[in-house]
Amino acid sequence: MKKLLFILAFMAIPFSAFSQETAKEKISRGVQLHDQGKYREAIAVYEEVVAEDDKNWEAYYEMCLSYVSLNEFDNTIKYADIVIDSDSDMMPKGYYIKGVALDYSGKHKEAIKVFKKGIKEAPQFHSLYYSLAIVECRLEEYDEAENYLQEGLQQNPLHGSSHLLLGKLNYEERTKSLLALYNFLIIEPTGKRANEALTLIKKHHSLGVEFKDDNKVNITLNSLAVDSEFGGAEAILSMSQALRKGEEYADKSDFEFFADNTKSFFMVLGELKENKKKKGFWWDYYVDFFYDLAKNEEMYETFMYYIHQDIQNTQVELWLQDNPEKVDAFLDWVTNYKRA
Numbered sequence: 001m002k003k004l005l006f007i008l009a010f011m012a013i014p015f016s017a018f019s020q021e022t023a024k025e026k027i028s029r030g031v032q033l034h035d036q037g038k039y040r041e042a043i044a045v046y047e048e049v050v051a052e053d054d055k056n057w058e059a060y061y062e063m064c065l066s067y068v069s070l071n072e073f074d075n076t077i078k079y080a081d082i083v084i085d086s087d088s089d090m091m092p093k094g095y096y097i098k099g100v101a102l103d104y105s106g107k108h109k110e111a112i113k114v115f116k117k118g119i120k121e122a123p124q125f126h127s128l129y130y131s132l133a134i135v136e137c138r139l140e141e142y143d144e145a146e147n148y149l150q151e152g153l154q155q156n157p158l159h160g161s162s163h164l165l166l167g168k169l170n171y172e173e174r175t176k177s178l179l180a181l182y183n184f185l186i187i188e189p190t191g192k193r194a195n196e197a198l199t200l201i202k203k204h205h206s207l208g209v210e211f212k213d214d215n216k217v218n219i220t221l222n223s224l225a226v227d228s229e230f231g232g233a234e235a236i237l238s239m240s241q242a243l244r245k246g247e248e249y250a251d252k253s254d255f256e257f258f259a260d261n262t263k264s265f266f267m268v269l270g271e272l273k274e275n276k277k278k279k280g281f282w283w284d285y286y287v288d289f290f291y292d293l294a295k296n297e298e299m300y301e302t303f304m305y306y307i308h309q310d311i312q313n314t315q316v317e318l319w320l321q322d323n324p325e326k327v328d329a330f331l332d333w334v335t336n337y338k339r340a
Helices: 002-012 023-035 039-052 057-069 073-085 091-104 108-121 126-138 142-155 160-169 174-187 192-206 231-242 254-276 281-295 297-306 314-322 324-336
Strands: 209-211 217-219
Touching (some): 039 057, 126 160, 254 281
Antiparallel strands (some): 209 217
């Protein structure tokens, strides 16, 4: 009898009770609508969620993203403030999207204040540092931008855009630009930005080296660069590049020649640091990393193939195809590497 009553009670429950969307599912549907460019529809979904639970901070944040995509910055800031005041795990994202809205609306100084306050409240949230650097670049405060990029990379060494922007900001400083661009390629080895970064790297390699028709080579070294803290490494890089047409390198492919020169560059930098007791962000953060990489034969080989995977090169394609386990080991090594 009890079993029968249970079955009857179960059957009496409306089917809608079992098919009702959860808040998480609604937010997921809203995100899909947002990704399709249907921002108003996405906002309507998020409004449903917060009507049922006014402490669903994720829904408020997603609402902000849709409002900022509509250029409705006042609404973005309104709901971002709710996320900030929540004092929840979502709070840093509230500072981030509020700062973005202020920046996009032309209120750059106010955006800077918001990002800085966000960093004070949540110093490990790396997106705030990158966003702050972007605003500083808009204001042509490039030294400030570089400082924030460096601070952000201390929090998250795997943030590719920060390495790329750091490489571009330092384009006139050859070694700094190279180190940041090489690191970017480890994180983002394919796509338009990867091709741009690899092109810039190869331009740096050839800087000051001019091949003549009579097989002679002219090497022009910038006097400021020679006297800089990285001067020795840059001189070696240029002189190594000048050997490309020598008989000893006739049997090497451009890929192999590039790999050899890059390794020499990393090794010289590492030795300079050891011998001269060099200190500072570039030496401690980048040089140590690439010196350790160059000294590890297997990791270095994988690195070189990995950053070239988006070019049409049969040698690279076959190696990557045949060595997936080495790629996995390399990525684990990068992820777990402890930077100074």
